[in-house]
Amino acid sequence: MEHGTKTYDPALFPLIILNPAANRGKMTRYRSLIESYRQRINVEYVETRLAGEAQELAKQAAHEGRGLVVVGGDGTLNEVMNGILTSGCRVPLGIVPAGSGNDYACNTLKLSSDPETALETALHGRVIETDAGVVNGHYFANAFSVGLDADIAVAVGKLKKYPLMSGARLYYTAALKQLLFGYRHCPWVSLSLDGKVLTHEQQQYVLIAVSNGPAYGAGFRVNPQADHTDGYFDICAVSYMPLRRALKLLPVLQRGEHAQEPLVHFYRAKALSMTCARPANMQYDGETLNATTFEAQILPGALLVRV
Numbered sequence: 001m002e003h004g005t006k007t008y009d010p011a012l013f014p015l016i017i018l019n020p021a022a023n024r025g026k027m028t029r030y031r032s033l034i035e036s037y038r039q040r041i042n043v044e045y046v047e048t049r050l051a052g053e054a055q056e057l058a059k060q061a062a063h064e065g066r067g068l069v070v071v072g073g074d075g076t077l078n079e080v081m082n083g084i085l086t087s088g089c090r091v092p093l094g095i096v097p098a099g100s101g102n103d104y105a106c107n108t109l110k111l112s113s114d115p116e117t118a119l120e121t122a123l124h125g126r127v128i129e130t131d132a133g134v135v136n137g138h139y140f141a142n143a144f145s146v147g148l149d150a151d152i153a154v155a156v157g158k159l160k161k162y163p164l165m166s167g168a169r170l171y172y173t174a175a176l177k178q179l180l181f182g183y184r185h186c187p188w189v190s191l192s193l194d195g196k197v198l199t200h201e202q203q204q205y206v207l208i209a210v211s212n213g214p215a216y217g218a219g220f221r222v223n224p225q226a227d228h229t230d231g232y233f234d235i236c237a238v239s240y241m242p243l244r245r246a247l248k249l250l251p252v253l254q255r256g257e258h259a260q261e262p263l264v265h266f267y268r269a270k271a272l273s274m275t276c277a278r279p280a281n282m283q284y285d286g287e288t289l290n291a292t293t294f295e296a297q298i299l300p301g302a303l304l305v306r307v
């Protein structure tokens with residue numbers, strides 16, 4: 001983190017950042033709501049012009065001590081929280097869930113998906129501290145994972161451009177595609193939690209999911225017990241199993257009813273390290289990257305969010 005130049009200044013107008021590409025570009029409702037607010041209260045408003053810009057805008061606003069509101073999905077939120085945390089300034093963040101997937105806003109923070117209620121909360125809600133995480137230098141609000149679901153996130157990115165592909169249908173189609181055609185490439189990983197090696201030899205996993213919130217991937221309740229304010233990651237490790245069995249597990253996992261499954265293990269930790277036999281896909285809040293080792297730490301209470 002850089003050192004912030006200012007602390008939060010409530011006298012400054014908050015900056016609303018809207019991603020016009022979120023929700024497949026269907027953002028008219030959010031725009032008109034923001035316009036009607038602007039006639040009544042003082043806010044700064046900007047729409048991003050390209051991916052990556054929200055992070056820079058948020059970093060600049062946080063440096064000034066300005067509060068922020070993000071209007072978009074998990075991807076835009078990830079950019080904005082990366083901007084805030086790299087600025088080093090603790091400014092409050094309001095979230096209007098407006099993407100095709102809004103796991104952090106709707107499943108972790110339990111914010112309303114009604115645009116008007118969400119905007120009101122984002123501007124005037126009470127401020128709470130929530131945990132964030134950092135993995136390989138990238139901040140995340142909700143979760144990161146390695147394995148089948150990270151491969152699914154890569155497939156989601158490719159499928160998004162097709163018509164009618166959004167929300168749960170998009171994630172379910174990508175999941176089926178990976179299960180049927182990419183399953184045997186599930187990664188071999190050795191895992192350490194809080195400095196203790198779990199298994200010295202690499203083992204093959206269907207997925208290892210590290211969460212602050214209970215659900216990701218448009219509602220898959222992978223770590224149903226996760227609490228975003230407890231200062232710990234919840235970790236779900238699903239060992240490799242035959243594809244037929246994994247297919248049966250998928251809807252159980254979606255409902256968060258996999259606690260008794262014999263090849264599923266849950267852990268809690270403040271830090272973890274993973275070493276993969278080969279470069280593996282990793283997703284953090286739906287963004288993806290590819291690497292061989294992953295180092296992560298919890299950042300207790302690092303984010304200020306309005307709820």
Ligand SMILES: Nc1ncnc2c1ncn2[C@@H]1O[C@H](COP(=O)(O)OP(=O)(O)OP(=O)(O)O)[C@@H](O)[C@H]1O
Pocket residue numbers: 019020021022023024048049050051052054072073074075076077079098099100101102103286
């Ligand atoms: N002006 C823009 N044009 C194109 N892409 C943008 C723009 N602004 C931001 N982005 C990128 O759009 C991506 C998708 O945004 P976001 O995730 O918020 O919406 P979504 O895809 O509808 O929701 P989700 O990813 O939660 O399913 C983000 O990775 C973000 O970096």
